[in-house]
Amino acid sequence: MDNSLIIALDFAGMNEVNQFLKPFAGRELFVKVGMELFYQEGPSIIHQLKEQGHRIFLDLKLHDIPNTVKSAMKGLARLECDLVNVHAAGGIDMMQAALEGLEAGTPAGRTRPNCIAVTQLTSTSEEQMQKEQLIPISLKESVLHYASITKQAGLDGVVCSAWEAALIKEKAGQSFLTVCPGIRMASDQVGDQKRVTTPEAARTMGVSSIVVGRSITRSLEPLNTYDQWMEAWKGVKQ
Numbered sequence: 034m035d036n037s038l039i040i041a042l043d044f045a046g047m048n049e050v051n052q053f054l055k056p057f058a059g060r061e062l063f064v065k066v067g068m069e070l071f072y073q074e075g076p077s078i079i080h081q082l083k084e085q086g087h088r089i090f091l092d093l094k095l096h097d098i099p100n101t102v103k104s105a106m107k108g109l110a111r112l113e114c115d116l117v118n119v120h121a122a123g124g125i126d127m128m129q130a131a132l133e134g135l136e137a138g139t140p141a142g143r144t145r146p147n148c149i150a151v152t153q154l155t156s157t158s159e160e161q162m163q164k165e166q167l168i169p170i171s172l173k174e175s176v177l178h179y180a181s182i183t184k185q186a187g188l189d190g191v192v193c194s195a196w197e198a199a200l201i202k203e204k205a206g207q208s209f210l211t212v213c214p215g216i217r218m219a220s221d222q223v224g225d226q227k228r229v230t231t232p233e234a235a236r237t238m239g240v241s242s243i244v245v246g247r248s249i250t251r252s253l254e255p256l257n258t259y260d261q262w263m264e265a266w267k268g269v270k271q
């Protein structure tokens with residue numbers, strides 16, 4: 034699961050997804066299904082994408098009481114995605130419950146999906162965090178703290194920005210996943226993201242995998258753009 038470029042399929046429905054994926058026919062991608070798409074299409078979208086050979090990050094960011102998260106994860110495990118997630122702010126008990134649910138729901142003989150926790154969203158700045166969440170420490174400390182309780186709960190890694198990835202790996206170990214959205218080419222619009230960097234810099238920062246949405250999905254030539262991104266991320270011509 035390391036070194037992947039995960040394409041965020043932030044589309045309103047299957048028709049838009051099919052349109053986007055057309056030029057990629059025959060290529061096996063790592064794609065992310067988030068709330069927008071899953072709430073419209075439900076589990077069938079996962080089955081369809083799996084049939085096309087794609088690996089899947091189901092990005093629903095569960096955050097509720099432990100019992101509810103456990104039951105929800107039990108159901109999601111049956112979809113056999115590669116990666117799922119929760120919010121670390123839900124706490125250690127909730128994260129452990131997520132793992133219990135995943136283990137209970139994973140079909141016999143199959144490996145449970147990797148489970149990671151969102152630390153601070155990449156759309157959150159330090160100022161916002163301090164003022165709106167009343168967290169009176171630096172953003173980096175908050176992210177590191179969330180990474181530490183995520184590790185304690187036994188999860189496989191975190192969602193963070195590339196800026197925090199190296200320190201998290203130093204503390205939690207190199208195999209602890211750091212999955213990083215908020216990645217932009219220098220010429221791209223930053224939009225609502227706050228903690229942003231380029232794919233080349235993310236590679237040198239030791240990030241496990243990057244998540245890229247609009248820069249690829251809104252491109253007029255998505256396949257060419259994807260190949261350029263892969264080259265920048267991997268550091269070698271694809």
Ligand SMILES: O=c1ccn([C@@H]2O[C@H](COP(=O)(O)O)[C@@H](O)[C@H]2O)c(=O)[nH]1
Binds near residue numbers: 192
């Ligand atoms: O902290 C987070 C957690 C999740 N995301 C998701 O990643 C993509 C990023 O899309 P871009 O268009 O490249 O900004 C999107 O699906 C978010 O829901 C995140 O950005 N930050």
